[in-house]
Amino acid sequence: MRMFCPICEEVHDVQVIQQEEPVTVRGEQYLAIARYYRCPESGEEFETSDSPFDPLADAYYQYRERHKMLTPEKIRSFRHEYELTQKELSDLLGWGAVTLSRYENGSLQDFSHDNQLQLAMIPENLIQLINRNSDALSKDKSNRLLDILTGKRGARNTTLECVEKKLISKKPSIWNGFRKFNIEKFMGVVEFFCSELETYPTKLNKLLFYSDFLHYRENTVSITGALYAHAPWGPVPDDFKTLLAMMEEELAIFQSEEIAFEGKAYTGVTLTILTNDHITALDTDEIETLRSILKTLGHLSSSELSKLSHGENAYKETTQGELITYEYAEFLDGIKAGVS
Ligand SMILES: [Zn+2]
Numbered sequence: 480m481r482m483f484c485p486i487c488e489e490v491h492d493v494q495v496i497q498q499e500e501p502v503t504v505r506g507e508q509y510l511a512i513a514r515y516y517r518c519p520e521s522g523e524e525f526e527t528s529d530s531p532f533d534p535l536a537d538a539y540y541q542y543r544e545r546h547k548m549l550t551p552e553k554i555r556s557f558r559h560e561y562e563l564t565q566k567e568l569s570d571l572l573g574w575g576a577v578t579l580s581r582y583e584n585g586s587l588q589d590f591s592h593d594n595q596l597q598l599a600m601i602p603e604n605l606i607q608l609i610n611r612n613s614d615a616l617s618k619d620k621s622n623r624l625l626d627i628l629t630g631k632r633g634a635r636n637t638t639l640e641c642v643e644k645k646l647i648s649k650k651p652s653i654w655n656g657f658r659k660f661n662i663e664k665f666m667g668v669v670e671f672f673c674s675e676l677e678t679y680p681t682k683l684n685k686l687l688f689y690s691d692f693l694h695y696r697e698n699t700v701s702i703t704g705a706l707y708a709h710a711p712w713g714p715v716p717d718d719f720k721t722l723l724a725m726m727e728e729e730l731a732i733f734q735s736e737e738i739a740f741e742g743k744a745y746t747g748v749t750l751t752i753l754t755n756d757h758i759t760a761l762d763t764d765e766i767e768t769l770r771s772i773l774k775t776l777g778h779l780s781s782s783e784l785s786k787l788s789h790g791e792n793a794y795k796e797t798t799q800g801e802l803i804t805y806e807y808a809e810f811l812d813g814i815k816a817g818v819s
Contacts, residue, residue: 485525486518493518502538504587507545511537539587548593555583557600559728561624562638563616570615571608572599602628638725645718646706656691656701656805663760665703665716666726671761671769673752676777680723681712683750685784688714689776689813692793694768696808702765709797712781713788717802775814787813 483490494517499510511534515526543550549557558568558579569579572595582588588596598604606628609621616624639662646660672678672686691701706717716722761769776784788794793807 482516484516484518484520486521486523491518491520496524500534502534504538504542507542509538509541511535511541536585539585542587546590548588548590549596551583551585554579554596557596558583559638559724561605561627562620562724567616567620568599571605571612572596573612638721638728641721642718642725645721646704649706651704653804653806654706654802655704656695656808657699658701658704660704660706661760662725663757664765665705665722666754666757667760668703668769669726669750670752670755670758671766672773672777673750674755675773678750679781680719680750681781682779682784684710684715684719685713685781685788686772686776687716688788689811690769690772692805692808692811693772693814694765695805696811697768698764701805702761702768707793707803709794709799709801709803711799712785714791714794714803772814 480495481490481492484493495514496517497512497514500513502509502511513534515524517524540550558565565579565583566576569576574592578592582592599608606625609616609624613621642660642662647662649655649660651657651659668687668690669683672683687703687705688707691703691705691707695701707714708717779787791807791813792810793803797803
C-alpha cells in the first residue's frame with residue numbers, strides 16, 4: 480500500500496506485514512497480531528502509532544481470558560450499572576484515585592484488585608462495602624443503591640432512558656427555551672467547547688448556560704432545550720450528572736479523574752471528548768452563538784465564570800435548586816462583562 484515512509488521521508492509503496500508475534504505478559508507467552516510495514520527501498524521495517532493492532536492490548540485480553548479476569552469493558556459497565564463515579568467506586572474499594580481509571584482504560588489489573596472487584600460485583604458484598612464505607616457515597620446515593628441491591632427498587636433505567644423521561648418528554652416552554660431537549664445538539668455543544676478548551680464540568684455548565692440563554696435572547700429559542708437550575712457554583716443544566724453519565728455511556732465524553740483540583744471551585748475531573756460527530760447537529764446560527772461565547776467567555780476560569788454568573792438576575796433572583804426561566808435571558812450581562 481501507498482503511505483508515508485518515515486525512513487525515506489516520502490510517500491511510496493510499502494509492504495504490509497501482518498503476523499502473529501510473541502508477547503510476554505507476566506512471564507507467560509502469548510501470540511498477538513502485530514502489523515508493521517517494510518520499506519522496499521531500504522529494506523527497513525517501521526510501525527505507525529495509529530495501527531488498529533495493538534499486540535500488547537491483544538495479549539492482555541488473552542491473559543485476562545485465561546485467568547478469568549475482568550475486561551475493562553466489564554469493569555466500566557459494572558460501575559455504570561450502579562451509577563457510580565470512578566471516585567465513588569474507588570473509595571468503596573479503598574483504592575487510590577487513578578487505579579480504577581487505568582484499569583478501565585486497558586491497563587492490566589493486579590490479581591488482588593481483580594478479586595476485590597469480582598467480589599464487589601456480588602450484591603451481598605456490595606451492600607457490605609457500602610455499609611462499611613459510609614463516607615464513600617452521599618447519604619442519598621447509598622440509600623438508593625441499597626434499595627436497588629436489596630430488591631426494594633428496580634434497577635435503574637439506562638441513563639439515556641432517564642434523560643428521555645425527564646427532559647425529552649417536556650414540551651417546549653419558557654423553562655427549556657421553547658425547544659424540546661435535543662440530545663444531539665446538547666452533545667454537539669459539549670463537543671464544541673471541549674474541543675476548543677480545556678474544560679471542567681463547572682466551566683462547561685456556565686458555557687452551556689450562557690450559550691442557551693444568549694441564543695434564546697437573540698433567536699427566541701434555545702440551542703439544546705436544556706433546563707437550568709440554581710446551584711452553588713452558578714446555573715447548571717438540570718440533571719447535569721445524568722447528562723454527563725449519558726454522554727460517557729454514549730462514548731461522547733471521557734471523564735478523566737487523574738487531573739489535579741482546579742482552585743477551590745469543585746472537581747478533580749477534566750472532560751475529554753472522544754467524538755466530534757454531533758457538532759453537525761448544530762445550525763450555522765447556533766455555531767455562531769457558540770463562537771461568540773467562546774470569544775467573550777472562553778478564556779475565563781471556572782471560578783471567574785462562577786463569579787460572573789452569580790451577578791446575573793437569573794441567579795440572584797432564584798434560590799438553591801430552583802429552575803431558572805429563560806425570561807431572564809433579557810437581562811444577561813455576563814456576555815458584555817466577559818469582554819473587558
Ligand atoms: Zn522508504
